[in-house]
Amino acid sequence: MTSFPVLRLATATLLAASVLALALPAAHAQSPSGAPIRLIVGASPGGSTDTLARSISDELSKAVGQPVIVENKPGAGGKLAAMEVARATPDGNTLLVSFTSHTINAALYSKLQYDPLADFTPITLLARVSSVLVARPDLPAKDLGELVARAKADGKDLSFAIGGTGSSLHMDTYEFLTATGLKGTQIPFKGTAPAMTDVMAGHVDLMFAPVGVSRPLIQAGKLRALAVTGTKRIPALAQVPPISEAVPAYNTNHGWFGVLGPAKMSPERTARIHAGIVKALADPKLRERLEDDGSTPDGSGTAAFAAFLQADLNYWVAKAKVFGIQPE
Structure with a gap:
């Protein structure tokens, strides 16, 4: 008489274990370590870069199923923040909200402690800035x-x-x-x-x-x-x-904001983060705020952003020579 309840309990336990096993990959895709995502900003609180980072954090959090926090690490033209992200584990939990100095620095400094292209995973161009x-x-x-x-x-x-x-x-x-x-x-x-x-x-x-x-x-x-x-x-x-x-000879090269992660992030993780950011950029209030700051929202795919970064870096290296700037 007691065998039936025991069998039912064992079956229920087995079923629960099976459901948990099926759920684990999805949970892992959303939250690799359970830790929050850190958006590292190489500028002080209250500035344009910081404000933009905070504006995309909510939608990004929903997309990846993790809390998102903004951390300011100003100084050295964004190099301190970039260095921290370049050295981070490539699980997508540490991201850089960067700006034009990321590529300009390659023209101004002969020995950076990181490679502005090879040491990062480009995720998306947030906006171009006038x-x-x-x-x-x-x-x-x-x-x-x-x-x-x-x-x-x-x-x-x-x-x-x-x-x-x-x-x-x-x-x-x-x-x-x-x-x-x-x-x-x-x-x-x-x-x-x-x-x-x-x-x-x-x-x-x-x-x-x-x-x-x-x-x-x-x-x-x-x-x-x-x-x-x-x-x-x-x-x-x-x-x-x-x-x-x-001044017809003036050659415009817009400033920009973008999001990068450490090198070797998985394509799946990169795509999920990209999707969350693009959704944030679609918000009419955010787009209006960006336009009020002289920015044009973008949201390019990762391949397009990678090509943009390479072209921008090449541009500033060439311009530094025209301007007579000697790399330090």
């Missing part, structure tokens, strides 16, 4: 064309505030001086905010600035917007023409 050339409010030229003409006529140096040495905004300055043939004095600052403060105060003539940070100051009349990088106007500053209208 910047804006701003001037002190009392600059006598009414537009960029007049500024260039006046500077060439009087032969005086223009002063440029540099908010981040070696940044894409710094490279914009080099490109502008090269394309116009003008003389310029570059004044380095410890960050974008103090650089803009000195331009607003009239101590420095010009600077290339992030659109999102400078737009309220432009609207308030504290800075004058002369032109945006790129070949066309952007929604965030629709009234501001592209540099190429006044």
